[in-house]
Amino acid sequence: MSNELRSLLARVEDKDPEIAKEIRRHIDALQSRRQFGLSFERHMPESVALTGRPISVGDKVRFLPPRGETKAESDATWLVTGISGPEGKRIASLIHPKTKEEAPRALEDLVFVADFRDPIYPGLKRSGEPVLRGGDKPFHTVINAENYHALEALLFTYQGKIDCIYIDPPYNTRDNDWKYNNNYVDPGDSYAHSKWLAFLERRLKMARRLLNPRDSVLIVTIDEKEYLRLGLLLEQTFPGARIQMVSIAISPSGAGREGAFRRSDEYAYFVKFGDAAPAALDLGPEWQGSKGTSTKKIRWNGLMRSGTDAGREDRDGMFYPFFVDAKTGAFHSIGEAIPPDVPRTKVEPPEGTVAIWPIRKDGSEGRWQVGAATASRLRTKGYLRIGKFKGTATAVSYLKAGEQRKAQNDVFGAVTVTEAGHIEVETGSESSARIPTTQWTLTAHSAADHGSSLLRKFIPGVAFPFPKSLYAVEDTLRFFVKDKPDALVLDFFAGSGTTAHAVMRLNKQDEGRRRSISVTNNEVNDQEDAFLAKGLRSGDDEWERAGICERVTKPRIKAAVTGLTPAGKAIAENYTFTDEFPMSDGFEENVEFFTLTYENPALVELDLAFERVAPLLWIRAGSEGRRIDQRNDTFGVADTYAVLFNVDASKPFLSAVEKAEGLRIAYLVTDDETQYQAVAGQLPEGVESVRLYETYLRTFQINTGRV
Numbered sequence: 001m002s003n004e005l006r007s008l009l010a011r012v013e014d015k016d017p018e019i020a021k022e023i024r025r026h027i028d029a030l031q032s033r034r035q036f037g038l039s040f041e042r043h044m045p046e047s048v049a050l051t052g053r054p055i056s057v058g059d060k061v062r063f064l065p066p067r068g069e070t071k072a073e074s075d076a077t078w079l080v081t082g083i084s085g086p087e088g089k090r091i092a093s094l095i096h097p098k099t100k101e102e103a104p105r106a107l108e109d110l111v112f113v114a115d116f117r118d119p120i121y122p123g124l125k126r127s128g129e130p131v132l133r134g135g136d137k138p139f140h141t142v143i144n145a146e147n148y149h150a151l152e153a154l155l156f157t158y159q160g161k162i163d164c165i166y167i168d169p170p171y172n173t174r175d176n177d178w179k180y181n182n183n184y185v186d187p188g189d190s191y192a193h194s195k196w197l198a199f200l201e202r203r204l205k206m207a208r209r210l211l212n213p214r215d216s217v218l219i220v221t222i223d224e225k226e227y228l229r230l231g232l233l234l235e236q237t238f239p240g241a242r243i244q245m246v247s248i249a250i251s252p253s254g255a256g257r258e259g260a261f262r263r264s265d266e267y268a269y270f271v272k273f274g275d276a277a278p279a280a281l282d283l284g285p286e287w288q289g290s291k292g293t294s295t296k297k298i299r300w301n302g303l304m305r306s307g308t309d310a311g312r313e314d315r316d317g318m319f320y321p322f323f324v325d326a327k328t329g330a331f332h333s334i335g336e337a338i339p340p341d342v343p344r345t346k347v348e349p350p351e352g353t354v355a356i357w358p359i360r361k362d363g364s365e366g367r368w369q370v371g372a373a374t375a376s377r378l379r380t381k382g383y384l385r386i387g388k389f390k391g392t393a394t395a396v397s398y399l400k401a402g403e404q405r406k407a408q409n410d411v412f413g414a415v416t417v418t419e420a421g422h423i424e425v426e427t428g429s430e431s432s433a434r435i436p437t438t439q440w441t442l443t444a445h446s447a448a449d450h451g452s453s454l455l456r457k458f459i460p461g462v463a464f465p466f467p468k469s470l471y472a473v474e475d476t477l478r479f480f481v482k483d484k485p486d487a488l489v490l491d492f493f494a495g496s497g498t499t500a501h502a503v504m505r506l507n508k509q510d511e512g513r514r515r516s517i518s519v520t521n522n523e524v525n526d527q528e529d530a531f532l533a534k535g536l537r538s539g540d541d542e543w544e545r546a547g548i549c550e551r552v553t554k555p556r557i558k559a560a561v562t563g564l565t566p567a568g569k570a571i572a573e574n575y576t577f578t579d580e581f582p583m584s585d586g587f588e589e590n591v592e593f594f595t596l597t598y599e600n601p602a603l604v605e606l607d608l609a610f611e612r613v614a615p616l617l618w619i620r621a622g623s624e625g626r627r628i629d630q631r632n633d634t635f636g637v638a639d640t641y642a643v644l645f646n647v648d649a650s651k652p653f654l655s656a657v658e659k660a661e662g663l664r665i666a667y668l669v670t671d672d673e674t675q676y677q678a679v680a681g682q683l684p685e686g687v688e689s690v691r692l693y694e695t696y697l698r699t700f701q702i703n704t705g706r707v
């Protein structure tokens, strides 16, 4: 029984024990039914202690352990009823909401607590100098944050836009590896599996909203402890996605296991959405699979839908005719979709043409894969083909997004447009491009050699547990972003930053402009107890400097781009595999570093509130070019976006926006919907309008429990 149900039942029990008994009987009956699929206790949603969040009257707080101790006096949540005393020595008056006990406490001994659904106001603070070696290329971003909140904030910038998410979450096998409700989870805890599932499920649901539903992939690595549960969780969380598991040999000699085979591999789940599919690549002999058999042949897909939801009645707007010349079969035009209750015989084909409708082999009415407007766009680009003329049974086919990209990127060689209006490519030329099997046994993927050892070259003397092989991550990503030179790649368990590093290598190989977003927290893992005993607390400089993001992720990514260790020494070795060059060359890339902050809207000044959200505006507009960091009384115009701070200045703002080139977004600050619509309606075509609340932080309010 879930904690929520338990607490509701306890409330009913107080009022009416008989009804409570009856409810319990029904619950027991339900629980005894075996459910298909993964059923796990979702626990009470996590309440989180937000270190660094300024505290004011009305807030919920918890006691921090006294300095030098590892345990707080109590885990209870208290309410702040007053704050007094001079700066630096402030005292909060607290009341326990249930017992009504009162307790004064030094403000510095308290931490703000947000329960599920309590609004949280995140901000992004630049932390450290950006690395600028990429000219006008868009920036990679590294965010020091609890990923659940970072993902919610990223919904503002990237909803439906991410091409690839690669995550290597904690595998639930080690002590001090990951936290649930602010405490490290002991792998021996009898709830360890369900806590892990609940923790991951909430983040995966968010990932689902970030991924591009038309063509994207989620890659999750895992080992033997949780792979079965993870597989089911993925199936449940992403119904309709295509899931495949690959086994990757990461430890050629294997790791010993008591009474078991030596373990040499781990697994990667590929969850594919829309048109996503692994690309055939020019692979070396070390990859298993049939050799050199694929041809560079473009793949045309039937436009008529088959399988599920394929009937006329299953989707509005997908039943319309193509008109072709009645004698030659040449394309004439595309008709409009007709409503479900209109018989197709009511549609009169233009003179001299016949209509091709999506009619299935058994004579029943089917539907096309895309609407008439999309079909028309495909036709204009040469991506829609009318097949050999067979009267009303003539086939219509089209190119899916992946094939379109290949044609655009000259994967097939010369592309010409036929008289019939569709593209044609050189066919028959043999290529060694192929898709490998699901068993990857490559020396390049050894985690010890190309994960841990490689990391030491970039940040000597800094230990990090189990980084992935750089080349394993690079190879994994390549199958999905090879044909996407502008891909957005997110890793929200970024650890030592291997994914960002791999994206930079991929960019170097084909002059791509792919962007990585690396989110990872700043936990101190095994050092936590020692730090607490030393009198340190999370938030103290010494503690924060020792956290993973500050000590490992940022310095590693910086070293990769500059080719210099943190001590300024050129990295002596060469990259191997695929693309060999000196590590000291670095990469022509730009990187910006941020820390997610928790703001208190009651205390924060408007200017600071804008500063904290400014990076999110820049990121949403493409993370490139100049940024508007300061608020003013009128408006600001950067390279890819503009901000109207004061609607009274909308006239000069609109004329500045009209003149500026390359603007993608206009952020309009107003609480008044009518004013917003009036300005938005006058923006030039191609400039998206986005409304911001005047308090700024309200626009980015998270933890609303929508997921």
Ligand SMILES: C[S@@+](CC[C@H](N)C(=O)[O-])C[C@H]1O[C@@H](n2cnc3c(N)ncnc32)[C@H](O)[C@@H]1O
Residues within 6 Å of the ligand: 145, 146, 147, 148, 168, 169, 170, 171, 177, 178, 179, 466, 467, 468, 469, 492, 493, 494, 495, 496, 497, 498, 499, 519, 520, 521, 523, 548
């Ligand atoms: C297994 S490691 C990833 C290693 C990475 N693939 C690499 O090659 O270095 C998982 C990382 O996620 C971080 N992490 C765990 N829980 C997190 C959370 N709730 N928010 C952000 N990061 C988290 C851990 O600190 C750890 O660094």
